[in-house]
Amino acid sequence: MSSIYGEALRVSIFGQSHSPAIGVTIDGLPAGFPVDMDALGAFLARRAPGRNAFSTPRKEADLPEFLGGLADGVTCGAPLTAIIRNTNTRSGDYDNLRDIPRPAHADYAAQVKFGGFQDTAGGGHFSARLTAPLCVAGGICLQILARQGIRVLAHIASVGEVEDRPFDPMRPALPETNPDFPVLDQDAGLAMQALIARCRSEEDSVGGTVECALTGVPAGLGDPIFDGMENRLARILFGIPAVKGLEFGSGFAGSRLRGSQNNDGFHMEGGQVRTLSNRHGGILGGITSGMPILLRVAFKPTPSIARPQRSVSLSAGQDAELRIRGRHDPCIVPRAVPCVEAAAAIALTDALLCSKKDTMFWEETL
Amino acid sequence: MSSIYGEALRVSIFGQSHSPAIGVTIDGLPAGFPVDMDALGAFLARRAPGRNAFSTPRKEADLPEFLGGLADGVTCGAPLTAIIRNTNTRSGDYDNLRDIPRPAHADYAAQVKFGGFQDTAGGGHFSARLTAPLCVAGGICLQILARQGIRVLAHIASVGEVEDRPFDPMRPALPETNPDFPVLDQDAGLAMQALIARCRSEEDSVGGTVECALTGVPAGLGDPIFDGMENRLARILFGIPAVKGLEFGSGFAGSRLRGSQNNDGFHMEGGQVRTLSNRHGGILGGITSGMPILLRVAFKPTPSIARPQRSVSLSAGQDAELRIRGRHDPCIVPRAVPCVEAAAAIALTDALLCSKKDTMFWEETL
């Protein structure tokens, strides 16, 4: 395996940054779902580059072409495949990277793994551009979830040391906000943008975090041990380039607490079992509890910076200075927000489809 | 799926806390590896309960019986299966939990998922006792890795707010230390033990973190996108009960940095490409870089505390107070250390076996 995710759904990502196209196949999508192409296009636009001052100037329409899986715009039970052409590539920018690997990039590790045969142009299969097909799959899953009453929300939780307000864990909501820069606290947002602008001018980059909430999630999704909802989300979220950390609910902060502080008691609310607080982040024993799922993802600073960096010449076998040309985001986090939503939506849709068999024996006994 | 992990190896965990036995099957283990049973027993002892003041008084020998997969103590190519009998169960302790779910436990989520048919005794399949077969599989993988020159080290990085020193990221090492309570800073270790003792006396519990390092790891392990080394480690580590967070290298702290601070430059060292620092935690683009792998896992406080807690009676459909009997660790972290090592060892062994095909076409051209 490698570029395939899921169990009931199989999401398979293909292509390289500068190959003729990138794309995705979703195998296992049930028939009968009408894909809203306008909504999908609007979602993809949030990830697309070149839209504003915070991102790389590389511009691509990034409109997917559907090759199969639809009949009259409705899923037909066959694998759904969509591709996006790579039209605006400047491979010459990357010529020296085959020999001088970029710090914090996959260049060197790929060189060893693939024996020098990897596609280095634009980062090849490791490029963040591969999140475009992920967002095609995730955008469709977001529509599927919405029809089940499940919403996926994400915001920029921090850029460098500037922090946004966290979600209300019991009732996460996203106010009317700039879809290209979603934050809960507009002042924090402005400070983040100022920091990103400063990093750009300093030929530097900066990291950050994204907080994501899933609301309306039914209890009972996920499976024991290795396919818990946390495992499922982790496996796909670490597939987004630059992700280096992940926590659910109170996460690392919760590890500093006492049980009496961190446990979420139960109570009845309108005839339903609910927790009194949500430090468990909507997942208990790997299974959803019916409370909002809450997670936070850490992104490292964009590795590609214009400043000279220490590296090596693989051919010469000696130290070398690297100067990176090309177009890069000084902060990947704003464009990563829809990627986190997409990944979470895929994981949850897959778990939802898997759960369809759970009730086979006992629903009849109700 | 659910209780099966891996690609070249398939590690399948089975059994419940109070069923006749728990166990593990490892499918795909190559033939010809002699399992060192004494070393395995010593490793399992570190996880076993009832050994010291920090853990539950439930005592079990926890010696595995091997049902298949070995011939004269050497792997024979057939699936390897080991079971551990459950002998010292006191299911009566759990009678009320079928009706009144424990806060922060899987009880309620399992009730919804399995329609009330789940095995509630001792937490059933969700019990931390299921980490015993995980450690059987992991203990064997640790031996396999050791033969390849790969070592897996872990220590208690924090208990509550008491923190141990972190590993040297370039040269992680574990000094002679108490194997039941491994720390780098003995004073921190004493403070942690004092904190755990206080929590026990206060009928409370406390969380913590475990830091794990893998040294001697060859570059080139892991696969792109969804089967990167981080994804692989994440999927198994979130299979350990109570894990709520995971980070690699500089992780969440790295998200606060600039690229110029977080990037690890390359240089030549003894004819080999090495990084000058190790904030990437040994993994770039999902592929190992040849530097030590570094990760940190957050554990929530043990959910089972003796203090009365707010819950509900599922049968009565109304609020209820819960008092938990039974035997529980006030802090799960010391016993979780070998579990983290075991999980990491399984993930790395699997990735190592998967990598055997990578060189098929180009090694001949060297």
Add this chain to the structure above:
Amino acid sequence: MSSIYGEALRVSIFGQSHSPAIGVTIDGLPAGFPVDMDALGAFLARRAPGRNAFSTPRKEADLPEFLGGLADGVTCGAPLTAIIRNTNTRSGDYDNLRDIPRPAHADYAAQVKFGGFQDTAGGGHFSARLTAPLCVAGGICLQILARQGIRVLAHIASVGEVEDRPFDPMRPALPETNPDFPVLDQDAGLAMQALIARCRSEEDSVGGTVECALTGVPAGLGDPIFDGMENRLARILFGIPAVKGLEFGSGFAGSRLRGSQNNDGFHMEGGQVRTLSNRHGGILGGITSGMPILLRVAFKPTPSIARPQRSVSLSAGQDAELRIRGRHDPCIVPRAVPCVEAAAAIALTDALLCSKKDTMFWEETL
């Protein structure tokens, strides 16, 4: 992989002929199904050795012990594991086989694959004894299918050149018959038994075929291309030792026909779409049609015969004569009948569970 089958269900077989035990884990079985242990025991007895003149005199109780997956005899959602102890082993019988491989057995191929580390005693993991845990899993699936109105029937279709009557393809039924030797034509059955007896007395063996029908199967099971119902059945049926051929419906005979002869027209029958004949064997395009599934499996003659055979000494690297001691069935076919039923039941149950998600989007539109 290797000893794991299935998608929604994961059936994992473990153990060797002379290891402490053999067994099976079924992962993914929904909670709430009460296993009828008496019915399971009766089913397993049909496969057990030493019951009559047609089979090996090795006697084993072959009663499974359930280690997990049940709570009060009902599936609880955790993986179900059952083991059968190997008690009546005479490994000495196999001492010479490590050096002199048996013709038509796995001995030599396993020697190459596993580098000499394979368990040779009793055929190790390749022994037909491993069909006992397959029948445990299959016996439970037969009960699950029966509750859905699906029946699995099989009979000895031929032994050597002696042929039984085939099933009525439109309405397959099994008359009251000897459960240890199920045939439709009792005279043919007697002739088969006479042939088997003759082979035994001549220190020889004989092959045969089993025909299997599944009735009450709903239309719509199976998936396109590689997970069609035929692919699914083929993958598991070739897991039964000695199977060398498989056909569905008119199969090989149908390949000699014209389209006008082989096509099964449709008509309405009691408001339902039915075919007028059943040469397609209940599967069209890999998907069940609602007509009975019909298949036929070819078994080679038992490889182990008492007559001297030509072989080689692996240690000496020269030709050698082999004389096989030990206890062997002169014809494996009678005991293979329940194995075919078990394998078919597992494949169909898995496909049935997988199909639970198919209607997610369009059932609401009905």
Add this chain to the structure above:
Amino acid sequence: MSSIYGEALRVSIFGQSHSPAIGVTIDGLPAGFPVDMDALGAFLARRAPGRNAFSTPRKEADLPEFLGGLADGVTCGAPLTAIIRNTNTRSGDYDNLRDIPRPAHADYAAQVKFGGFQDTAGGGHFSARLTAPLCVAGGICLQILARQGIRVLAHIASVGEVEDRPFDPMRPALPETNPDFPVLDQDAGLAMQALIARCRSEEDSVGGTVECALTGVPAGLGDPIFDGMENRLARILFGIPAVKGLEFGSGFAGSRLRGSQNNDGFHMEGGQVRTLSNRHGGILGGITSGMPILLRVAFKPTPSIARPQRSVSLSAGQDAELRIRGRHDPCIVPRAVPCVEAAAAIALTDALLCSKKDTMFWEETL
């Protein structure tokens, strides 16, 4: 799953007969293999329609476009994706088939499975046209195998009742023959062609069989029980439309023999262990023996015939006569020959890659 095959390789087929394109992604292909595009084109031409009197007049160039997975024509370790545009579609030919299912086709079964949302044009995802991407993947695998000294040969073994000579099981070879109609006995070939011509003129079709041999196969490929070489080949071969039977070595005929007749003794030959005959078809216990793999596949007659057939109107819920327009092969077998080769090549390449880990522990001890 459904349209994904393999373990070390993942071959994923997508598209429908009349969707914008069909294609294939191969995930897991090691880096460094130069694809010979001319040889691939020549192989694909053997499957392409409209080339001669035996096949459908639908003409398509069927040249694949590679979207990813190659760098300078060499595999780069990223998933390899190739698509073929559907340009010459006449969907109007299929308008009535949505309501009146074709006998022996997937139409009705798909209608039930997909709730009427399936793509009916040209048979949708069930069309034999989907064997084109299978042949792209298989054509590449054939090149990989050739480099290892493994050859895959297939011929038309029968059309209707006209039979070709079988392969010499010890030394299968294919003489210089018409690549569009490969037979060993040219007279039989002419008789087959006459029969196909007669069927066409009678508005009928006819079935047949394909025999396939793989030579140069190393011993030790395949895995126990469910991933034996027979299981692996069966799972993919039943993915070719119209396949209804499969046998290995002596197969169904072997089931009529005695053990003393069917067993293949061993002897030493040039320092190597070889069998004296090859009724086992190169596979013992699921593992390759080093002898040629031999298999035979049964194809049913092309379901689409111009003669009126009995069917039903799904909308009216009553019987209806069906007249099929469109362009169809009177005999699918000639074009199926490269499909069988492709499928066998994929299965063997996958098993070969999986086997790379087998020697991990014991090769060092040699």
